[in-house]
Amino acid sequence: MKHPAFASPDVLVVGGGLVGSSVAYGLAREGAKVTVLDQGDGGFRASRGNFGLVWIQGKGNGLTPYARWSRDSAVRWPMFATALAEETGVDVALRQPGGFHICFSEDELAARENRLSTLQRELGGDYPYQLLDAREVRERLPALGPAVVGASYTPMDGHVNPLKLLRALHAGMQRRGVRLVSGDDVLRIVPQEGGFAAHGTRDTWRAGKVVLAAGLGNCTLAPQVGLNAPVAPNRGQVLVSERVAPFLHYPTLNVRQTDEGTVQFGDSMEEAGFDDFTTTRVLADIARRGVRTFPFLKDVRLVRMWAALRVYSPDGFPIYDESTRCPGAFLVTCHSGVTLAAAHAMRIASWIAGAPIPDELPAFSGDRFGLAAPDADAISVPAH
Amino acid sequence: MTSTPLFKTLPGADALVRIWFNDEPMRVPGDGSVAAALLTAGVSRFRATPVSASPRAPYCMMGACFDCLVEIDGVPSRQSCMVTVREGMRVRAQEGARELPPVVAQSPEQSDDR
């Protein structure tokens, strides 16, 4: 069903979260005509449930291109943030002062050394980091509790306000003429002459190219266009405090103070299916670690607790693919939508628009998980 | 405190207790909430908001609005409408985001984590 007021877009982006919005914004900057199809107000929405880290250290253990890909995104982030601020007036509060991974035992510290030195070796030395002992880490973070034995620090890490980021991306998309269709679910994507048709519950949209950025929804959509997205939910729970006077000027993996002054505590991982309820046991673990890290936060009030579902591939690394069966169908999925937002807006968008494939990308193909799952509905449901 | 209080007690109310608000001593009705007590003593600014430093005072008196937050005896972010007033309490207006206790330089533990 064509809307006479809108000429057919060049690209349909399925999913308006951080991944879909970054890609759509990037495509619009390349001059493409884009329509984004987004769910309603409910839905699992990983974009509303993440820690806001722009995090490099330790990533890519087992897949070196991921270390390079993440680092490159972090390097591009300031440019990305400036562009968003100039275009939309929204300051996403990017800070990249470096970050700490706090350790509570010598074993933990040794494991960090192992992991980071391996990555440094694989990247030919271009991977700055420091292992800090108990005294050194306290010089940087005086409020640490006595149970902290050290930390790993890299200057590459940072954080951003992920909710402002999503808002900025939406504002940026709007300014560049991206059409945002909210409140429908895409049920089926059908390849056809000249491109693809995406069928929702109420409407159908067509374009020459389609980008699957629907998070957990990619699982069922991908096989419809010859792609493989074996992603599953991985639950993370977070505690958020009231606003406190600024005290923490660096992000750490488990505790960070936001630009608004609230303190976030987190980093749990559970396989709990499609269940985004919090559990007292995990929250208590997170709270205990928080108190051991910064004991003087003991009496700070927690005003929010939430759980969200990460979009997790079997090895935890992103999946970037263009379908060989249906050229023009792209898959973009990861669980680090904040860190990789710059890469998505700049390098992924260019690739989708027709630029040569970035060097790192072949390592992220869905083929690494074996053959694509057959499209379960291919025979039984007629295309309409 | 020179301005007229917002509230006053009816005759026959409880005996007075002595508390401090922002280091100023005052005699207030005992046995009710801290918020109720401060309202009779001429306090009409309980806190300044973290977002814009706007002045706030109690609104709902039942623990739902969180506008009555003050620091009581060194503990910030207390809902004054939910705390019974006691003799000797030291209350302070909460100015924006809550303060944290001073950091005492902690030497690391010798033993492993508890």
Added chain:
Amino acid sequence: MTAEHVAELASEPVDVVVVGAGPAGLTAATRAANAGLSVVLLDEQDAVGGQIYRAIDRADSHLKHILGPDYAAGAALVDAFRRSGAHHIANASVWEVTRERCVHYVKDGKIGGYQAQRVILATGAMERPFPIPGWTLPGVFTAGAAQILLKSAREVPAEPPVLVGCGPLLYLVGWQYVRAGVPIRALVETTRLEDRWRAKRHLLAAVRAWPSLSKGLQLIRSLREAGVPIHDAADDLHIHARTDEDGVERAAALSFRTNGREHRIDASVFLLHQGVVPNMQFALSLRSQHYWDAAQLCFAPATDAWGELDVPGIFIAGDGGGIAGAQAAAGQGALAGLAVAQQLGAIDLPTRDREASMHRRTIANALRIRPFLDSLYRPRDANRIPADDVIVCRCEEVTAGELRGFVALGCLGPNQAKSFGRCGMGPCQGRMCGLTVTEIIAQARNVAPELVGYFRIRPPIKPVTLGEVAGY
């Protein structure tokens, strides 16, 4: 404390946990305990009574006279509760009720928890938000706040207050002040002629509830006879500020328009009220189904005839399930107590049904006046869906205009709007802004409020500290 010890501490088994010690909680706990079940009643105040019977234990005869006979009637409920053997835990701030019926609370900085066979939520009502310009200024309170100050601290405004809005509670406060000898500067009503005409449709039913109706009429008559200046059909409400001798910015005047004329009334205390709405925080955090009540302009949880939610084993009783007043709340609490007692095998079906019929009559009687009241005292659109420059989220200071901007950015509902602009993320967890946000988005999108939905509410329902959660 080892993890195992903590786990034991946090889940003491019990038959029934009741949350909230107002009329519904009291009768529910009483009936369940009288059936021989182990019952714990958790409440955040010093003493039982909830809001409507607040501080009833301490009230002397003079105060009871001021507050009126309905208040004094609460004493009977409290006595029955005391004799029932139910265990009351005061100053307990319940911060989580799980779908599996774990109830977690904090008292005096220490954690506690129960694993219940059945949970009865009786957390009552709260004031409907009243977002008008200046509503966040010091000196502006709800009418409910004024009642709490009177009941729990025997306090009244030091200077004649202005009462603003509509609804029986507003007139009740005025009437109580008159009895206490407190002069009232003015009653500024938002009720219009067309509200009265619309309400007439329900007058026949209202007349059948003559005792309630006559009581209400008497309240207003008393105010008139006491010489209180009354303005009605007021709109364009605006509370203005001044800076006082101590340098504090506070409320100083209310301007409004009525019958085409502008008015301005100076005062230092303003009492706002436009009805009460269910306090749904626990029910919403359980993800139980809710529906939009178009007559009461609020969401309410869907329950069966005994108050059980679609979450098995969890009941709701009293105003938290839909506004019906104290008498109905007492009846609903008893029904929930009966249902729970029967489900746990403490009483049989005939006993349950025999006692229930009496309570159902009480509830039906109490409900008879509601369509009339809901219609007559329907809060004005402009006072629920304010202009752009009015603060909607008090905690995060988000305005109506900013919310409309998020809708223009593609926000379909409150959760997306919350993530874009932080409204609903502050300590009050949407209590002061939730309904306003839903209605603003509904109006901006031109759809019904039920399509827009409400904030996703999660624990902690009351703030807990990092150290307290670490103790679980």
